[in-house]
Amino acid sequence: MKASVLSAFCIFLFTCRTNGQPIKNYDIFSGYGILRADQREVIILRRYIKGSDTCYLTVSPQTLKVFVLKSDDLIIRELSWNEVRSRFAASAYIFALDKSKLYCNRLQDAGIRKVLPLRKGIDLTVDLCPSHLPLDRVVFTDLISEMGAVEKPVPLAISVTGVWIREHPKDFEWLDSLDRTGALSILWINHSYSHHTYRKILLRSNFLLAPGTDIKSEVLNLEILLLEKGIMPSVFFRFPGLVSDNEIYERILSFGLIPVGSDAWLAKGEWPRDGSIVLIHANGNEPLGIRDFLKLLKEEKPEVISGQWELFDLRESLAEEEE
Numbered sequence: 001m002k003a004s005v006l007s008a009f010c011i012f013l014f015t016c017r018t019n020g021q022p023i024k025n026y027d028i029f030s031g032y033g034i035l036r037a038d039q040r041e042v043i044i045l046r047r048y049i050k051g052s053d054t055c056y057l058t059v060s061p062q063t064l065k066v067f068v069l070k071s072d073d074l075i076i077r078e079l080s081w082n083e084v085r086s087r088f089a090a091s092a093y094i095f096a097l098d099k100s101k102l103y104c105n106r107l108q109d110a111g112i113r114k115v116l117p118l119r120k121g122i123d124l125t126v127d128l129c130p131s132h133l134p135l136d137r138v139v140f141t142d143l144i145s146e147m148g149a150v151e152k153p154v155p156l157a158i159s160v161t162g163v164w165i166r167e168h169p170k171d172f173e174w175l176d177s178l179d180r181t182g183a184l185s186i187l188w189i190n191h192s193y194s195h196h197t198y199r200k201i202l203l204r205s206n207f208l209l210a211p212g213t214d215i216k217s218e219v220l221n222l223e224i225l226l227l228e229k230g231i232m233p234s235v236f237f238r239f240p241g242l243v244s245d246n247e248i249y250e251r252i253l254s255f256g257l258i259p260v261g262s263d264a265w266l267a268k269g270e271w272p273r274d275g276s277i278v279l280i281h282a283n284g285n286e287p288l289g290i291r292d293f294l295k296l297l298k299e300e301k302p303e304v305i306s307g308q309w310e311l312f313d314l315r316e317s318l319a320e321e322e323e
Helices: 003-018 081-087 092-101 138-147 162-167 169-180 215-228 246-254 287-299 301-305 314-322
Strands: 023-035 041-050 053-059 066-070 074-078 121-128 154-160 184-190 233-237 277-281
Touching: 023 053, 023 081, 023 215, 041 074, 041 215, 053 074, 066 233, 092 246, 092 314, 121 314, 138 154, 138 169, 138 184, 138 287, 138 301, 154 162, 162 169, 162 215, 169 184, 184 215, 215 233, 215 246, 277 287, 287 301
Parallel strands: 121 154, 121 277, 154 184, 184 233
Antiparallel strands: 023 041, 023 074, 041 053, 053 066
């Protein structure tokens, strides 16, 4: 991408972080945009108003990276979602959406569970479900100390809920500071706003499958919260409790989001292989998973130092697999 376009992105994102204006009329949009600066195309997923500007949440079909652009930056073409999928059928983004559909029939752990690795390593995902306990900061400090000399920033994905952000503002600010200062590169995965959990209720009527759940609000309100804090949401979604059915799965896909599961939930004794999407919880509720992950880091340390084992960026993993 040309430097002038990147500069425009950076200037606008900085404005979003600092002007304190609320987001209005945030909603799903289906279409694509042509960048006026260099004629590149981006897929448009959302449209909203911020101050006097009409803004668009867009994704690069090649890199799966998300950007906010103003209407002045784009030539806008509104299409149906099926037309968008057809136009960009050969892209990494549509490849990832289609790949995720292969795993849509599972009640638990639906979504992309691993990628085909080109190198030794894993995709780390850290879940922050609602919890009254403080953040397990040791996960992130040890990541930086063990991996930072080889990978800087250290890539990882955090599946976050709106309720956790609301109840842990200092911990959230601390994580954001690690990302902004370049110690970590955080990919924020939508884990729903509320993540409601009901005890002694069967999975088929629990989490997002509970009667009366407003799926659209659960998804969009989390995106709004992140954007109002100056943080870019991603095109990935993790189901609360890893629980879904075909109907809700298709709805998430229709929002332009890629469901992500895991083939290595450490607290359940699932040990990772190369290309695994590893799942741990850092919300204070899963000390076993934290222990096993720190053990994994120490076991792989010799290969980390030699550059033969690494953490991957989930977007890059999928883009490389498509190639």
